Amino acid sequence: MLKQALKNPALRKRAQQFGKLIRHSAVTPRIGESHKPKLVSNGEMGVTFIGHASFLVQIGGENVVIDPNFARWLFVLKRLRQPGIKIHDLPPIDVVLITHAHFDHLHRPSLRAIVDLGFRDVVELNWWSSYRHRNVTITHVPSRHWGARVLRDAHRGYGGYVLRDAKHSVYHAGDTAYFTGFREIGMRLAPQLALLPIGAYNPPSFRNVHTSPADATRAFLDLNSRWMVPMHYGTFRLSHEPMDEPLRLLDQEARQAGIEERVLVLKEGVTKIF
Numbered sequence: 001m002l003k004q005a006l007k008n009p010a011l012r013k014r015a016q017q018f019g020k021l022i023r024h025s026a027v028t029p030r031i032g033e034s035h036k037p038k039l040v041s042n043g044e045m046g047v048t049f050i051g052h053a054s055f056l057v058q059i060g061g062e063n064v065v066i067d068p069n070f071a072r073w074l075f076v077l078k079r080l081r082q083p084g085i086k087i088h089d090l091p092p093i094d095v096v097l098i099t100h101a102h103f104d105h106l107h108r109p110s111l112r113a114i115v116d117l118g119f120r121d122v123v124e125l126n127w128w129s130s131y132r133h134r135n136v137t138i139t140h141v142p143s144r145h146w147g148a149r150v151l152r153d154a155h156r157g158y159g160g161y162v163l164r165d166a167k168h169s170v171y172h173a174g175d176t177a178y179f180t181g182f183r184e185i186g187m188r189l190a191p192q193l194a195l196l197p198i199g200a201y202n203p204p205s206f207r208n209v210h211t212s213p214a215d216a217t218r219a220f221l222d223l224n225s226r227w228m229v230p231m232h233y234g235t236f237r238l239s240h241e242p243m244d245e246p247l248r249l250l251d252q253e254a255r256q257a258g259i260e261e262r263v264l265v266l267k268e269g270v271t272k273i274f
Contacts, residue, residue: 020240028237030072032082035269036089045168045274047193049266050084052235053105055172055195056271060135060165062094066172066195068114069107074236080243081235084269087113095133099174100158101149104236127159128188137164141185143176145209162189168274171223173197175232177208178215186223193274194225197232198250202241210239213249217257228263229272 037056040046046058053067070083093114098106123131125140132138139162147156160174162185171191185191196219201212210232211219220228233246247265254260266272 028078028080030078030080030082032084032268034082034084034086034089037085037091037269038271038273039091040271040273043167045165045170045193046271047170047195047229047266047274048085048271049229049231049268051079051081051268053099053172053174053197053232054083055231056085056090057163057170057172058091058271059163059168059170062133062136063091064095064097064136064163065090065093065114066097066161067099067105067174068096068110069104070110070113071107074103074107077236077238079235080237081268084267090114095136095138097138097161097172099143099160099172100145100147101153101156102147102175103149104238105175106149124157126157135165138162139164139189141171141189142179142181143174144179144181145175145177160185162191164189164191168192171195171225173211173219175209176211178211178219180222182219182222186225190225191223192226193229194220194223194227195229195231196220198230198246199233199241200239201246202239206239213246214253216250217253217259220259220262221257226262227274228259229266230263 037048040058048056054069055066057064070087072079127142130137130139141160143159145158147158160172162171169191170193172195196216197211198213198216200210201207254263
């Protein structure tokens, strides 16, 4: 079956491109270092970038991790930057949020490690439905992506989340292409802080499911949020743009839009207090 598939020029090209990603990952040294997160107090919100799309968010007195992925390898793709936090340095976790089932966002070994820290109940949300956990309201919002774990299970859900307490709000977009839903999310929920993906956009067909830096800038303007934090870049080589390109292009786009002071690039493991 594999030989027959490789006779198809499109499939053969795709296999060659994936092989290039594997080779690049294998020879690239893993860099970066881990830190212990700073704990917040007195009604502050703390956001710590773990890497890729993984964050620790301290909001409303709750510790929330989103799309936790501490993997050293995703099958044959090596992690190129160390997780900003080690699992054993996480504070007690109150809520774990998963945006969709792709392996770089739903990483079972990481989830099992967090289960060992005390995670227990499972709640499923549809788009625009909400769940309240003590002082924090969590709303599941649409995205333009897909949720399959393997090739033939496209029934799985996907989306992002807006978290809100009495003082703060933060939006994690998950994986998404640019779509008109950003404006609706901004109008309905008005998140102050937007965590937006900026990588995995080359070849251009990838922009059907991922945002480029230009797309993310446009999304941020649609949301009308106060701050933007970029994510989904630099950790795993999932596409063919240079690893340092997403941040360079984001800086250019932000300057052209006059929002460069509102874009906060977080170093992995260093907690930003709001």
